[in-house]
Amino acid sequence: MTIVVIGKSGQLATDLAGARAQYSGDMVFFGRNDISFASLAEVDDVLHRFAAKGVINAAAYTSVDQAESNHEQASFLNEVIPERLAIACEKMKIPLIHVSTDQVFDGAKHGMYNENDTPNPLNVYGMTKLRGEERVGKYAEESLIVRVSWIFGPSARNFIHLCLDAARRQADFSVVCDQIGKPTYGPRLAEELLRLMALMISGEKNSPRGILHVAGPNIMSRYEQAEKILDTAATFGFPKASCAAVTTAEFGAAARRPLNAVLDTTKAEGTFGISFRDFSVDLRHTIGQIAGLQAVRTEMK
Ligand SMILES: NC(=O)c1ccc[n+]([C@@H]2O[C@H](COP(=O)([O-])OP(=O)(O)OC[C@H]3O[C@@H](n4cnc5c(N)ncnc54)[C@H](OP(=O)(O)O)[C@@H]3O)[C@@H](O)[C@H]2O)c1
Numbered sequence: 001m002t003i004v005v006i007g008k009s010g011q012l013a014t015d016l017a018g019a020r021a022q023y024s025g026d027m028v029f030f031g032r033n034d035i036s037f038a039s040l041a042e043v044d045d046v047l048h049r050f051a052a053k054g055v056i057n058a059a060a061y062t063s064v065d066q067a068e069s070n071h072e073q074a075s076f077l078n079e080v081i082p083e084r085l086a087i088a089c090e091k092m093k094i095p096l097i098h099v100s101t102d103q104v105f106d107g108a109k110h111g112m113y114n115e116n117d118t119p120n121p122l123n124v125y126g127m128t129k130l131r132g133e134e135r136v137g138k139y140a141e142e143s144l145i146v147r148v149s150w151i152f153g154p155s156a157r158n159f160i161h162l163c164l165d166a167a168r169r170q171a172d173f174s175v176v177c178d179q180i181g182k183p184t185y186g187p188r189l190a191e192e193l194l195r196l197m198a199l200m201i202s203g204e205k206n207s208p209r210g211i212l213h214v215a216g217p218n219i220m221s222r223y224e225q226a227e228k229i230l231d232t233a234a235t236f237g238f239p240k241a242s243c244a245a246v247t248t249a250e251f252g253a254a255a256r257r258p259l260n261a262v263l264d265t266t267k268a269e270g271t272f273g274i275s276f277r278d279f280s281v282d283l284r285h286t287i288g289q290i291a292g293l294q295a296v297r298t299e300m301k
Pocket residue numbers: 006007008009010011012013030031032033035036057058059060061062077099100101102129148149150151152156
């Protein structure tokens with residue numbers, strides 16, 4: 001009962017590897033050096049070779065600002081790869097979970113975005129991710145598109161590491177205060193994705209299909225998130241850095257971003273029992289793990 005995961009050293013792929021005890025079968029991981037996606041035949045070959053029973057696509061071009069000037073690569077990763085996976089999975093009649101993003105929305109809605117809201121991406125990343133969703137929906141009947149947001153955890157470089165780096169350097173930094181979203185704990189997200197995949201493989205009548213929004217329970221701005229990170233880090237002995245609140249316009253990133261990226265997770269919670277702990281609990285756990293690793297590295301020097 002092997003699941004093929006696309007992505008190996010990325011944040012979510014690492015969390016999926018960490019959660020593998022949740023899945024009773026085998027899992028194999030394909031990073032950029034293991035598969036080129038140059039042809040559909042290559043994807044067919046990989047899935048047949050491992051007798052895959054399901055595929056999770058955790059690979060993507062995720063550099064939101066760089067995507068603005070690297071449309072071609074973003075398009076290959078976020079559109080062509082999902083399309084080839086969808087076609088290959090459909091041929092084998094196996095389920096595909098394709099991971100997507102809150103950035104398919106423009107952020108203009110008053111209130112949370114549910115699965116029926118119309119996407120309208122503001123940037124190249126969001127546009128290519130939306131096209132990837134559309135291709136998956138078109139080619140793979142047995143597919144689930146899981147839109148996620150603001151993934152954090154100890155496994156990879158993310159917003160928490162950025163704040164901790166600033167704290168270590170005792171550097172002042174600016175954080176946008178007008179973008180709101182739901183931080184989502186990667187290790188828990190990975191467990192839930194594996195549970196959803198097991199349901200899909202079991203072929204139960206009510207197994208998930210279509211689009212599903214999965215995110216943590218707390219709504220906050222990036223600035224509020226940064227403050228919580230710095231406060232928690234200080235309790236683990238990190239120096240206290242200060243961050244300044246700026247507007248998105250003042251920050252001036254290359255890519256436009258939705259001001260409201262809040263996903264409505266009612267369906268995930270009500271239909272599939274998906275739940276996350278409070279942000280503060282997983283934040284403490286994350287910073288504790290990062291601080292522990294840092295202490296080990298210092299001792300080994
Ligand atoms: N991080 C977030 O806050 C966030 C928010 C919303 C949605 N998402 C979505 O969540 C998913 C996972 O994101 P992430 O944060 O884990 O991304 P990430 O850390 O940037 O990892 C990207 C993954 O893509 C893989 N990849 C890159 N080029 C590849 C190629 N040519 N062939 C095969 N694989 C390739 C990488 O492979 P290697 O393992 O070889 O490096 C890596 O595993 C993505 O779909 C993303 O759009 C993420």
